[in-house]
Amino acid sequence: MDLATVQRFQYSSSWIDRRSFEGKPRGSLRYTQRIKEDKRLRVLALAHFQPEKTRHHRQRSVSDKNSSGMMGSGKTTVGKIMARALGYTFFDCDALIEQAMNGTTVAEIFEHFGESVFREKETEAIKKLSLMYQKVVVSTGGGAVMRPINWKYMHKGVSIWLDVPLEALAQRIAAVGTASRPLLHDDESGDSYTVALNRLSTIWDARGEAYTNASARVSLENITSKLGYRNVSDLTPTEIAIEAFEQVQSFLEKEDGMARPGGL
Numbered sequence: 001m002d003l004a005t006v007q008r009f010q011y012s013s014s015w016i017d018r019r020s021f022e023g024k025p026r027g028s029l030r031y032t033q034r035i036k037e038d039k040r041l042r043v044l045a046l047a048h049f050q051p052e053k054t055r056h057h058r059q060r061s062v063s064d065k066n067s068s069g070m071m072g073s074g075k076t077t078v079g080k081i082m083a084r085a086l087g088y089t090f091f092d093c094d095a096l097i098e099q100a101m102n103g104t105t106v107a108e109i110f111e112h113f114g115e116s117v118f119r120e121k122e123t124e125a126i127k128k129l130s131l132m133y134q135k136v137v138v139s140t141g142g143g144a145v146m147r148p149i150n151w152k153y154m155h156k157g158v159s160i161w162l163d164v165p166l167e168a169l170a171q172r173i174a175a176v177g178t179a180s181r182p183l184l185h186d187d188e189s190g191d192s193y194t195v196a197l198n199r200l201s202t203i204w205d206a207r208g209e210a211y212t213n214a215s216a217r218v219s220l221e222n223i224t225s226k227l228g229y230r231n232v233s234d235l236t237p238t239e240i241a242i243e244a245f246e247q248v249q250s251f252l253e254k255e256d257g258m259a260r261p262g263g264l
């Protein structure tokens with residue numbers, strides 16, 4: 001990560017305290033209070049990503065207010081900011097799995113036991129988080145969206161799809177490397193950006209539809225145009241978190257409307 005990016009992150013993480021939220025124009029504090037009061041919001045699960053080629057198709061699904069999110073989309077970064085604003089505890093699902101496996105890393109679990117063992121552990125972790133904890137923000141693994149049983153648990157709370165263009169994801173991943181992301185390892189030769197882009201594209205083809213199960217979609221492209229920026233890489237994690245609060249709020253309001261007699 002370059003120095004400018006590090007500085008921007010430091011700035012945005014100190015920006016999140018309560019007074020700073022009060023000063024911001026888009027009512028972020030109001031969102032967090034409304035969300036905190038909502039009894040249904042026991043678990044916020046963050047999932048990620050979106051490539052160009054399927055965008056139109058998914059936008060249609062999103063209007064049914066079901067969606068969710070992939071690797072490097074910022075679940076951990078944004079999830080921590082949201083947890084802090086809400087006063088919730090942040091959990092990283094991958095980290096919980098590693099703890100449960102006595103410190104074996106996700107990459108080592110894939111290598112020594114295979115993906116299916118990892119997926120079982122992932123479901124156990126999501127189940128535990130959704131049934132045993134309240135007031136938590138969870139960063140799920142990017143592949144969690146693939147198993148319907150995981151959705152059963154994730155729907156106990158509100159799930160958020162961090163919808164990041166594939167190219168931006170490939171850029172982030174190329175910058176930090178794929179050592180901790182076993183599904184991105186590839187024998188293909190080429191520059192790291194192109195290799196990451198190709199792998200992400202293949203993974204997307206297998207699971208794209210699944211992200212649309214999430215309760216709320218946070219599109220980085222939409223925030224970029226709303227804020228008048230040129231590129232999604234201009235967005236700070238805090239701006240993304242604020243949009244996430246707005247989308248969660250909107251999801252909860254739609255649900256309220258549907259629960260009322262005469263609601264749509």
Ligand SMILES: Nc1ncnc2c1ncn2[C@@H]1O[C@H](COP(=O)(O)OP(=O)(O)OP(=O)(O)O)[C@@H](O)[C@H]1O
Nearest residue numbers: 070071072073074075076077142172176235236237
């Ligand atoms: N808005 C952003 N702009 C630029 N870089 C970002 C942004 N959000 C996160 N990053 C960077 O992208 C990388 C991945 O972020 P993060 O770990 O939060 O994603 P993740 O979705 O939790 O990834 P994974 O599922 O692979 O663990 C990190 O290096 C992080 O600093």
Ligand SMILES: O=C(O)C1=C[C@@H](O)[C@@H](O)[C@H](O)C1
Nearest residue numbers: 071094106141142143181182
């Ligand atoms: O997208 C995925 O399938 C994965 C994402 C990571 O968070 C890890 O859960 C693991 O590397 C698999």
